[in-house]
Amino acid sequence: MEHDARIYVAGHRGLVGSAVVRALSRRGFSDIVTRTRAELDLTRQAEVESFFEEVKPDYVFLSAAKVGGIHANNAYPADFIYENLAIETNIILSAFRNEVRKLLFLGSSCIYPKLAAQPMKETCLLTGELEPTNAPYAVAKIAGIVMCQSFNRQYGTRFISGMPTNLYGPGDNFDLENSHVIPALIRKFHDAKVAGSPGVVVWGTGQARREFLHVDDLAEACVFLMEHYESDEVINIGSGEDLTIGELAVLVKEAVGYDGKVEYDPSRPDGTPRKLLDVSRIHALGWRHRIGLAEGLKDTYRWYLEAGNSVRKTVVSPDL
Numbered sequence: 001m002e003h004d005a006r007i008y009v010a011g012h013r014g015l016v017g018s019a020v021v022r023a024l025s026r027r028g029f030s031d032i033v034t035r036t037r038a039e040l041d042l043t044r045q046a047e048v049e050s051f052f053e054e055v056k057p058d059y060v061f062l063s064a065a066k067v068g069g070i071h072a073n074n075a076y077p078a079d080f081i082y083e084n085l086a087i088e089t090n091i092i093l094s095a096f097r098n099e100v101r102k103l104l105f106l107g108s109s110c111i112y113p114k115l116a117a118q119p120m121k122e123t124c125l126l127t128g129e130l131e132p133t134n135a136p137y138a139v140a141k142i143a144g145i146v147m148c149q150s151f152n153r154q155y156g157t158r159f160i161s162g163m164p165t166n167l168y169g170p171g172d173n174f175d176l177e178n179s180h181v182i183p184a185l186i187r188k189f190h191d192a193k194v195a196g197s198p199g200v201v202v203w204g205t206g207q208a209r210r211e212f213l214h215v216d217d218l219a220e221a222c223v224f225l226m227e228h229y230e231s232d233e234v235i236n237i238g239s240g241e242d243l244t245i246g247e248l249a250v251l252v253k254e255a256v257g258y259d260g261k262v263e264y265d266p267s268r269p270d271g272t273p274r275k276l277l278d279v280s281r282i283h284a285l286g287w288r289h290r291i292g293l294a295e296g297l298k299d300t301y302r303w304y305l306e307a308g309n310s311v312r313k314t315v316v317s318p319d320l
Contacts, residue, residue: 008033019170053098065106068080069181085140103157105159105161111142120278122236170300171215174304183300184203200261212248224285242274245270248293249262
């Protein structure tokens with residue numbers, strides 16, 4: 001990308017979009033276009049079309065999405081499938097009509113089958129049943145991937161799709177009911193530390209295995225792919241390393257500085273037994289993550305403390 005190219009980051013206030021803006025700024029890109037939801041509702045086709053016709057971006061990072069953890073996906077399935085389908089359909093179509101030079105669509109590792117062989121290769125997409133708790137979100141993301149591939153095949157566009165693993169970092173949602181596992185654990189351990197509680201209850205058995213990537217590493221990968229990747233095929237973005245939720249809880253407990261006990265609630269869902277991405281394809285291109293999990297957790301907790309009480313009252317909302 002040329003440093004004076006016009007770059008639109010959809011979802012710049014969310015966890016991923018804000019990190020992409022930081023990465024672009026660090027690299028000296030000077031024409032970064034953003035819009036808040038009050039300024040541009042991405043679920044409204046007419047608004048999105050007008051925006052693209054006026055702004056004419058050269059490159060698009062499609063990081064806007066409605067996101068959430070197990071509870072949120074289970075509680076709001078209609079919201080998750082509708083809003084994500086609307087956002088990606090409107091942006092991809094407008095990018096084509098306004099001759100955007102290249103677009104990066106971000107999906108999720110939850111697109112892969114619940115019982116996919118581990119680590120999950122890009123080729124296992126659509127080879128088995130999805131995890132029921134996040135199937136509506138996953139179906140929407142799969143539709144975005146196929147839409148990008150279809151426009152490439154029919155119209156010769158350069159729309160690529162990256163599939164990140166579980167993300168965390170500054171700007172995350174720390175709401176206890178609707179957040180992902182790392183911010184939820186940080187919030188639980190912090191609140192217990194402040195209150196002097198003797199123990200913290202973690203959802204599930206603690207045996208499910210997960211892979212995590214700091215959002216600043218993802219942002220660097222996004223810029224890297226925009227500049228170095230051209231294939232129609234999806235490409236995984238992750239650390240290539242996983243651990244149990246129980247092991248994660250210990251790391252979060254240490255990062256927060258909490259001294260109490262950790263207990264588990266097996267009545268709560270574990271979700272997919274294991275989710276580890278095969279990242280050999282992106283490694284072969286020359287990109288690897290840099291931020292270790294222990295270091296990243298401490299960084300995220302520092303941000304949580306500095307951001308103050310505002311991030312502790314977040315409700316589930318689109319990542320816009």
